[in-house]
Amino acid sequence: MSKGDPGPCPTNTAARPVAAARGRRPSRGSGRHPGQSSTRTQILTAALELFATKGCSGTTMRGIAQQAQVDPALIHHYFNNKDGLFQDAVSSRIDMSTLFDSLTDEEAEAGLKNRGERIARTFLSFWEDESTRPALVAVYRTSLTEKATTKAFCDQIEAAFASCLGRIAPEETERTTAFTSLVSAQLAGLVMLRYVLAVEPLASLDFEDLMEWLVPTIEVHFDRRPQE
Numbered sequence: 001m002s003k004g005d006p007g008p009c010p011t012n013t014a015a016r017p018v019a020a021a022r023g024r025r026p027s028r029g030s031g032r033h034p035g036q037s038s039t040r041t042q043i044l045t046a047a048l049e050l051f052a053t054k055g056c057s058g059t060t061m062r063g064i065a066q067q068a069q070v071d072p073a074l075i076h077h078y079f080n081n082k083d084g085l086f087q088d089a090v091s092s093r094i095d096m097s098t099l100f101d102s103l104t105d106e107e108a109e110a111g112l113k114n115r116g117e118r119i120a121r122t123f124l125s126f127w128e129d130e131s132t133r134p135a136l137v138a139v140y141r142t143s144l145t146e147k148a149t150t151k152a153f154c155d156q157i158e159a160a161f162a163s164c165l166g167r168i169a170p171e172e173t174e175r176t177t178a179f180t181s182l183v184s185a186q187l188a189g190l191v192m193l194r195y196v197l198a199v200e201p202l203a204s205l206d207f208e209d210l211m212e213w214l215v216p217t218i219e220v221h222f223d224r225r226p227q228e
Contacts, residue, residue, distance in 0.1 A: 040078050041092075043068045048089040051138035056086050057145050083149060086142070093135035096156035099126065100164035115169050116218035120211060122164060123187050127195050128207060140196045158184065169222065183221055190214065 046068035050059040061082055065072040079085040090096075100122060126132045139157075143150040162180045169179075193199045194210075202210075 039070060039074060043070060043075055043078060043085075044089045044092045047085050048093065048134045048138055051086055051089060051142065052134040054141075055138075055145055056082065056142040056149050061085075086138070086149060090135045090138055090153060094126065094132045096139075096153050097160060099157060099160040101160070114215075114219075115222055117211065117215045118168055119165065119183065120187065120214050120218055122168075123161065124191070124207075127191050133195065136191070137196050140192060179221060183218060186217065 043064065047059070047064045050064055050067055059082070061075050062072055064085070065075055068075075075085070079088065127136060139150050139153045143154055147154075161184055165180050165183060190202075194202045194205075
């Protein structure tokens with residue numbers, strides 16, 4: 001799978017995107033013209049594409065205007081500054097704080113039979129989904145140079161993933177505080193190389209082939225016994 005080709009999405013029942021780009025038309029009493037909402041969405045989409053490719057620091061307001069094919073003054077009309085636009089663009093695609101909330105109790109119980117695969121597929125499903133991947137890539141890419149800009153999003157992702165792990169493997173998360181950090185670090189490193197930096201051949205590896213390699217390395221954390 002190449003950087004521009006999201007490849008097949010996982011077929012499991014992992015959590016799906018919880019927020020989609022909104023472009024609702026304002027009511028007639030709002031005082032806005034019907035075209036304003038679609039223009040704002042157009043700007044958000046263009047901004048997210050550039051943020052995912054160049055990060056926040058490498059993206060300019062003028063560049064966003066060119067990408068969205070709108071007058072630069074319109075961007076300043078809808079958004080106070082670039083940081084505000086970044087926050088809105090990411091939030092328009094996905095809610096980081098509820099990233100894994102759709103994982104039901106039944107799914108969690110089923111996941112206990114193969115927890116490594118359940119965790120990997122749940123985490124990576126959003127990266128494989130072309131509707132939510134740009135927002136996540138934008139956050140991770142920007143975090144390389146501007147941690148302050150992405151801190152809130154990164155904290156939300158970590159908290160949501162820790163909650164997900166707690167439901168899938170409660171005994172492991174209670175056993176050691178390092179468990180969550182180790183699994184999170186392993187998956188975070190993978191997404192950085194595969195989706196953000198697009199390092200080959202990892203970036204083009206078929207998703208199911210990736211699972212064959214990845215799942216056993218996640219399972220190692222479950223098989224490890226605590227030291228006396």
